[in-house]
Amino acid sequence: GKAVVIINNSGLGEVEMDAIIMDGKNLASGAVSAVKCIANPIKLSRLVMEKTEHMLLTDQGAHAFAKAMGVPEIPGKKLITERSRERWEKNLEADSNPQEIEKDLGTVGAVAIDNEGNVACATSTGGLSNKMVGRVGDTPCIGCGGYADNNVGATSTTGHGESIMKVVLARLVLYHMEQGMSAEEAADTALNYMKTRVGGLGGVIVIGKSGEWTARFSTKQLSWAAVKDDQLQHGINLGELHTQPAEEALVAAGF
């Protein structure tokens, strides 16, 4: 059997977030795990990267650091959407399947390249619904939730965290690119390995050092968008691809 779950967020309904950011130029990175009441965990991760000698701060120490840096705390309830609250409640029912990651839509990731060939990645998540208190997922772990190296490219991942950690998914994608695969081939090969080796599903966004990019996933959907030369491309389902001027999309979104 499984270990007895003593403390579970199922009872608390609170949000604990993990995040990472990485700079491909010097392999610097910063991460936070198990933080609550922080509006922008990636910004806090960036402060860990830029203002400390360390790479990952967790829980109480991360909060003390946030306070010292003047990062305000927000009410935890502000981080909870109606949809995620409903899911949490549904997962409390005896016949529920909280492990189902297909609907864990709280993870946000980004990869980028500038005109000097510097790449970077960032990932932020509330993790899996109804997880144990103190459970840290893949997202803040370097090489799992993300990795960036100017010599290869950058990746940000989403999906079943425990599976992602087993295969060190972000670094695995970049490894395949180092071995000569295209970004797309590398993403598919790594995701397929995770599926066949440990039965885990997920998605990755990838950018190569020469600017080629891809969004690939073994889950049913992945919401992705990319901007290049003022053109916006986006999709959700397999094979879905829309293109429009970025300017037009920004106006439509109210910016």
Ligand SMILES: NC(=O)C[C@H](N)C(=O)O
């Ligand atoms: N939906 C997600 O991406 C969850 C995240 N990878 C985690 O396991 O914490």
